[in-house]
Amino acid sequence: MEWLLFVPLAALALGTAAFVILLRNPIYCALALVGTFFALSGLYLLLQAEFVAVVQVIIYAGAIMVLFLFVIMLLDVGHEPPPWLRRDRPRLLLGLGLVALLVLELAVAIGSWIAPGIRGPYTSDYVNAVGNTQLIGRLLFTEFLIPFEITSIILLIAIVGAMVLARRQ
Amino acid sequence: MTQAFNMADLSTALPEVVLSLVAMVILMLDFIVPKGRRDWLGYLSVLGVLLTLMVLCRQWGATQSAFSGQYLIDPFALFFKILFLASGGLIILMSIGYLRGEGADSGEFYALILFATLGMMLMASAVDLLILYIGLETMSICIYVLAGFLKRERRSNEAALKYLLMGGFSSAIILYGIVMLYGLTGATGLKEIASTLTADTLSNPALILAMVMLAAGFGFKIAAVPFHMYIPDVYEGAPTPITALLAAASEIAGLVILLRVFLVAIPGLQDRWALLFYVLSLLTMTVGNVVAIAQSNIKRMLAYSSIAHIGYLLIGVVAGRELGISATLLYTVVYALMTLGAFAMVILLCVGEVKGERIDDFAGLAQRSPMAAAAMLILLLSLAGVPPTAGFVGKLYLFGAAIERGYILLALIAVVNSAISLFYYMKVAVAMYMRDLPPAGLALSPSRPLRVVLFVTVVGTLAIGIYPGPFLDLAKSSIAGLW
Numbered sequence: 001m002e003w004l005l006f007v008p009l010a011a012l013a014l015g016t017a018a019f020v021i022l023l024r025n026p027i028y029c030a031l032a033l034v035g036t037f038f039a040l041s042g043l044y045l046l047l048q049a050e051f052v053a054v055v056q057v058i059i060y061a062g063a064i065m066v067l068f069l070f071v072i073m074l075l076d077v078g079h080e081p082p083p084w085l086r087r088d089r090p091r092l093l094l095g096l097g098l099v100a101l102l103v104l105e106l107a108v109a110i111g112s113w114i115a116p117g118i119r120g121p122y123t124s125d126y127v128n129a130v131g132n133t134q135l136i137g138r139l140l141f142t143e144f145l146i147p148f149e150i151t152s153i154i155l156l157i158a159i160v161g162a163m164v165l166a167r168r169q
Numbered sequence: 170m171t172q173a174f175n176m177a178d179l180s181t182a183l184p185e186v187v188l189s190l191v192a193m194v195i196l197m198l199d200f201i202v203p204k205g206r207r208d209w210l211g212y213l214s215v216l217g218v219l220l221t222l223m224v225l226c227r228q229w230g231a232t233q234s235a236f237s238g239q240y241l242i243d244p245f246a247l248f249f250k251i252l253f254l255a256s257g258g259l260i261i262l263m264s265i266g267y268l269r270g271e272g273a274d275s276g277e278f279y280a281l282i283l284f285a286t287l288g289m290m291l292m293a294s295a296v297d298l299l300i301l302y303i304g305l306e307t308m309s310i311c312i313y314v315l316a317g318f319l320k321r322e323r324r325s326n327e328a329a330l331k332y333l334l335m336g337g338f339s340s341a342i343i344l345y346g347i348v349m350l351y352g353l354t355g356a357t358g359l360k361e362i363a364s365t366l367t368a369d370t371l372s373n374p375a376l377i378l379a380m381v382m383l384a385a386g387f388g389f390k391i392a393a394v395p396f397h398m399y400i401p402d403v404y405e406g407a408p409t410p411i412t413a414l415l416a417a418a419s420e421i422a423g424l425v426i427l428l429r430v431f432l433v434a435i436p437g438l439q440d441r442w443a444l445l446f447y448v449l450s451l452l453t454m455t456v457g458n459v460v461a462i463a464q465s466n467i468k469r470m471l472a473y474s475s476i477a478h479i480g481y482l483l484i485g486v487v488a489g490r491e492l493g494i495s496a497t498l499l500y501t502v503v504y505a506l507m508t509l510g511a512f513a514m515v516i517l518l519c520v521g522e523v524k525g526e527r528i529d530d531f532a533g534l535a536q537r538s539p540m541a542a543a544a545m546l547i548l549l550l551s552l553a554g555v556p557p558t559a560g561f562v563g564k565l566y567l568f569g570a571a572i573e574r575g576y577i578l579l580a581l582i583a584v585v586n587s588a589i590s591l592f593y594y595m596k597v598a599v600a601m602y603m604r605d606l607p608p609a610g611l612a613l614s615p616s617r618p619l620r621v622v623l624f625v626t627v628v629g630t631l632a633i634g635i636y637p638g639p640f641l642d643l644a645k646s647s648i649a650g651l652w
Contacts, residue, residue: 109349109375118355118365146182146236150291150303153189154310157284160196161314164277165329 005046013039026077030068037061048124051133178235181242184225184250185290191217192283199276207274211265211618214279218258218286225250232650238358239297248647249293249425252502256418257286259509259622264410266616267516271319271408278318285311285414289422296433298347298357301426305343305390309336312419316407328406335399339389346382349375350434359434371437380438383430384445390423393483394452397476404472405526409519412468413512416475417505424482424501428494431486432652439489446487451582454480458589467528470593471511474552477590478504481567484583488570491648496566498644503551503563503633510548510626517541517615517623531597533606538613542601544627549594551630554587559633566641 016035023029037060044053127135140148179186195210195217202210225247232243261279268274288308295301313336317329351357353376354365370376388396404412431442457477464470482504485497518530535542551558564587571580615623633640 105378109378112374113353118361120355143237144299146240147299147303150300150307153284153287154303154307156193157281157307157310157314160277160281161310164275164281164314165317165320 002046005042009039009042009046013043026072027069030065030072033068034061034065037065048127049132051136178240181228181233181235182240182294184221184228185287187224188217188221188254188283188287188290191220192280192287195276195280195283199280202276204274207276208265208269210276211261211268211279214261214283215258217283218254218261222251222254225254234296238360239300240294241296242294243651244647244649245429245651246293248498248643249421249501250290252505253286253289253293253418253422256414256421256505256509257282257289259513259625260410260414260418262618262622263413263509263513263516264408265618267408267410267519269616270519273319278315281311281315282410282414285315286418289418289425292422292426295426296359296429298350298359298362298430301430302340302343302347305422305426306340308419308422309340312336312411312415315411315414316403318408318411322406324406325408326406328403331399332403332407335389335403339386339396342382342389343386346379346386349379349382353379359429362434363436366435366437368437376435376438377441380435380442381445384427384442384449387423387427387430388449391420391427391479391482392476393449393479394456394476397453397456400476401469401472404475405466405468409468409512409516412472413509416471416512417508420475420479421501421505424479424486424497428486428497428651432494436652443487443489446483447576447579450480450483450487451579452480453477453483454583454586458586458593461590462593464593465528466526467515467531467597468526470528470597471508471515474590474593475504475508477586478508478552480586481564481583484567484571484576484579487579488567488574488576490574491645492573493567493570494648494651495641495644496563496570498647499633499637499641500563500567502640502644503559503630506626506629506633507548507551507558507560510544510623510630511552513619513622513626514541514545514548517613517619528597528600529607531600532604534601536606541613541615541623544623545601546598547627547630549598551634553591553594555591557631557634559630559637562634562637 013036016032016039019032020029020036023032037056041053041056041061044050044056122135130138191214195214198210198213199207228242228247230244232241234241261282264278264282268278285308288304288306288311291304291307292301295304313329313333316332317325319325347357350362353370353373354362356362356365366376385396392400404415407415431439435442454477457473457475457480461470461473461477464473478500482497482500485493485500487493488496515526518534531545534545547558551560554560554564556562564583568580568583571577571583
C-alpha cells in the first residue's frame with residue numbers, strides 16, 4: 001500500500017528538483033524547489049516522522065524559500081540561458097558522462113548493500129508510543145545535547161558574519 | 170542510553186566553554202571600545218587564549234569520554250588543542266598591527282578567530298561524525314567571513330566567495346560519505362562504526378565509496394592535489410593573518426579529523442586507504458613544489474608551498490602505525506610554526522604602498538633590516554628542510570617512517586621534492602641578500618605583537634631543530650591509545 005503514495009511523491013520530488021536546474025527563470029526555479037520540499041515532506045509523513053514533515057514545510061517551504069524569492073526579485077537576477085543552449089557542448093557532454101558514471105557507481109554500491117548495521121532502540125512502535133515531537137525534544141537535550149548547543153554558536157557566528165559583511169564601513 | 174546533562178560532562182568541555190565566553194565578551198566590548206582603540210580587544214583575546222590554555226592543561230594525561238560518548242578528551246585531542254590555541258593566539262597577535270594598517274580594526278575579527286579556534290578544538294575532540302561535522306562547519310563559517318573581511322578589496326571578496334563555494338561543496342561531499350557510513354552501520358560514533366564492520370562487510374563497494382567520498386571531502390579541506398584549485402586565489406586574496414589561519418590551523422584541523430575517522434572508524438580498510446593517500450601524497454607534494462617555482466607573488470608561492478607540505482604530512486598517514494602517525498604529529502607543529510612565521514614576515518613588509526606580496530619586495534631586506542632578513546632566512550631554510558632547523562627534523566622522521574614501512578619510492582620522491590623546493594625558497598633568500606634595496610624602500614617598523622610572533626616562531630623552529638627529543642616524545646605519547 002505504501003507504494004501507492006511513495007511512487008508519486010518520489011516522482012514529484014525528482015521532477016520538481018529537475019525543474020530547479022532546467023528552468024530559465026530563477027523565480028520558477030525557486031517555486032519548483034518549494035514543490036520539492038512539499039514532496040519531501042509527504043515522504044517524511046510516510047516514514048511516520050510527522051514533526052520533521054511539518055517543520056520541513058514551515059521552515060524550508062515557508063520561511064527560507066520566501067526569503068529566497070524576495071532576494072531574487074530584489075536583485076532582479078538576469079535570465080541566463082540554460083547550459084544546453086550555450087555553445088560549450090563538449091563540456092556538457094563530459095559532465096553528463098561523469099554523471100552517468102557516478103549514477104552507475106552508486107547503483108552498484110547500493111545494490112551491494114549487505115551490512116546489517118545496528119538496530120537502534122527507536123522503532124516505529126516506540127516512537128509512536130512516546131510521541132514523535134516529545135522524543136525529538138528529549139533527545140535534543142540529552143543524547144544530542146552537545147551538537148545542539150554548538151549549533152547555537154554556529155547561528156551566532158552566522159549572525160555576526162552577516163552583519164560584518166553587510167554593514168557600511 | 171539517554172542520560173541527562175551532568176556537570177562532569179561540562180567540566181570536560183570547560184576549555185571550549187571558556188573560549189566561547191571570551192569570544193562573546195569580545196563581541197560585546199566591541200560596542201564600548203571606540204574605533205581606533207580596538208587593539209585592546211586583540212590583546213584581551215590573546216589573554217583569553219592564554220586562560221583557555223591554562224584551563225586546558227588541567228586535562229593533561231586524562232582520557233575521558235563525555236556527552237553520551239560523542240566527545241572525548243585524550244592526549245591526541247589535547248596535543249592538537251594546544252597547537253590550535255597557540256596558532257590562534259599568534260594569529261591574533263599578527264592581526265593587531267595588520268588591521269590598523271588596513272584601517273579595519275574591529276572586535277569581530279578577533280572574535281571570529283576565537284570562534285574558528287573553538288571549531289578546531291571541537292574537531293580535535295570529536296569521536297562522533299555528527300560533532301565532527303558541526304565542529305568543521307563552526308570553523309569554516311568563521312573563515313568564510315574572515316576571508317572577505319576587507320570588503321573594499323576585490324581580491325578579498327573573490328577569496329571569500331571562492332572559499333564559500335568550495336567549502337560548501339566539499340562539506341556536501343563529506344556529508345555524503347557520512348550518510349553512507351551511517352546507512353551501512355547504523356552508527357555515528359567512530360568506535361561503534363568500527364565494531365559493526367566485520368570481515369565480509371569490509372569489502373562492500375558501498376563502504377569503499379563512502380571511504381572515497383570522505384577522503385575527497387577531507388582532501389578539499391586539507392588542500393591536497395587534485396582538490397587544491399581554489400587554494401592559491403583564496404590565499405592571495407584573504408587578509409594575510411587569515412591566510413596564515415587557513416594554512417597553519419584550518420588545514421591541520423582537517424588532517425586531525427581525517428586521522429580520527431580513518432584510524433578509528435575504518436582501520437580495517439587500511440590497505441585501501443593507504444594506497445589512496447599514497448597517490449594523493451605523491452601528487453600533492455609534486456604539483457605543489459613544481460608550480461611554486463613559477464610564482465612571483467609571495468602569498469601564492471607560500472600557498473603552493475603549503476600544498477607541498479600537506480603532501481609531506483600525508484606520507485606519515487600512509488606509513489601509519491606509531492612511527493608514521495607520530496612523525497605526522499611532530500610535523501604539524503613544525504609546519505604550523507614555520508608557516509605562521511613566514512606569513513608574519515609578509516605582514517612585516519606591509520609598509521606604506523608596498524604590500525609585501527611580490528617576491529621583489531624582499532629585495533635588499535638584509536640592508537633594510539638585518540634581523541628581519543635573518544629571521545626570514547631561518548624560516549625559509551626550515552621550510553626547505555635544511556639542518557639545523559625544525560623542517561629538517563620533521564622531514565627526517567616522516568621520510569624515515571616511510572622507509573621503515575617499505576615505501577622507498579615515496580620517500581625518494583619526497584627527497585627530490587625537497588630539493589626542488591630549495592630552489593624557490595632560495596629565490597627569496599637571494600632577493601634579500603644579493604639584490605639591492607629599491608630606492609623607494611622605507612624603514613621597517615614592526616609592531617610589538619608582530620615582533621613577538623616572529624620571535625616565537627623563529628626560536629621555536631630552531632629549538633625543535635636542535636633539540637627535537639622532547640617534542641618527539643610528546644608526539645609519541647599523544648597517539649597512545651588512539652586506535
